[in-house]
Amino acid sequence: MNWPYPLWIAHRGAGRLAPENTLAAFRHGAGFGYRAFECDVKLSRDGQPFLLHDATLERTTDGQGVAGEQEWAALSRLDAGGWHSRSYAGEPLPTLEAIASYVLRNGFVLNVEIKPTPGTEGLTGAVVSRRCAQLWATSRTPPVAPPLLTSFQSAALQAALAAQPELPRGLLLEHWPEDCLAHAQALQCSAVVAQYALLDRARIEALHAAGMKALAYTVNDPAEARRLIALGIDGLITDAVDHFSPGPGVHD
Template identity: 65%
Template sequence: MQDWPYPLWIAHRGAGKLAPENTLAAFRVGASHGYRAFECDVKLSADGIPFLLHDATLQRTTPEQGTAGDRLWSELSRIDAGGWHGRAFAGEPLPSLETIAAYVLRNGFALNIEIKPTPGHEPETGRVVAREAARLWAESRAAPAAPPLLSSFSPEALQGAMESAPELPRALLLDTLWSGWFDTARTLGVAACVTHHELMDAALIAQLHGAGLRALVYTVNDPAEALRLQALGIDGIITDAVDRFSPGESVRD
């Protein structure tokens, strides 16, 4: 993408430290702090509905147990995904991708959808999430601020996304610079790479920019680290600290 339409600052999982992560409530909290771009994790229910959840299992962020992807959406949609965070959020549901898309589109926000497959369902999840994202943005009556950015740690999921909706931009997530990552990124036709912030340095940014790719990082919560990355010319910073970093200002010591 020659023109990069996404803001520098991106709220992680909505605003997943101040509110229950990957819920509509978290997005609203992030928006209340001035954020206009959000990251979230999306996987598939047993009947193929894309919905927001980070973990493969339910127990960390809901009262339920077991693999989320084994359940039908009619059951998942009734699970409390907010009470674990505090009584103020009790009853907050797991949102579908369609629900989150409606919120961001109506408000002119940008969305980074991390494709987070249930293990063993990587290509299918990539295909379905990309297809549904393309449909939701195409059918929106509002003019989108930007197309959804589809990211994943799974090359297989990104391959599925490329096959299903090649027009949507993709990003390869990296927690290490594993052997062959750069060739894989180019083969997948990604627009960006998103690394753990400690991996990103001047040489890596130069390599990515030299190949016409954007450089983004996760998850930056320390002002000194944000300053370092901004000085290097980073293109995107994913953060939990929406109450500490103002997305409309440069970071100060």
């Protein structure tokens, strides 16, 4: 495919500078010039796709328990900003639709990590991919790149492939199994998104030879960013949006 995504991608909106996976974080990241964003999406009990990284609510909201076991009506009332700082108190959990509206109206691009509640991998992959396809298809803005769907969960990517094969997918890797390229190809992935220390010249070249792009997370060190750029990396996901310019090159 013609790769339409920028090199630099803001992790969870603005890294650690604002409450992750909120509209406030996206706006903060955009203020540093970022035009590509990563976020985590899971389902509420009643099937609403919304942004949250953890399976449970305690770390980044004032709620308790497993997020996916609760109705959206309850989740929508939680404070997802006060844990970060007082200035963000009251920031709500956003729906996938709200984030899509923001990025589409601004011409930004999105990397959606499918983050299922354990046991809902297939359902989450199917629902998130279908909803993404609907939201991007109905956008009234000039055409922008489709969302890149990524996941550590093969079952979620398989379900996304079955539901919306036209949307690009990426396999997330915390380790590098010997068969990971074949596995990514079986899922018809456009990219592999690996923990940055796993990527060297040989692996990046192997991905390119297999027709896939190589992306790295979470790159916060300038020396690592320079190393990967020299090796031909296709995407860098970072928390350090205040240190790295999203334009060409690396700035500290």
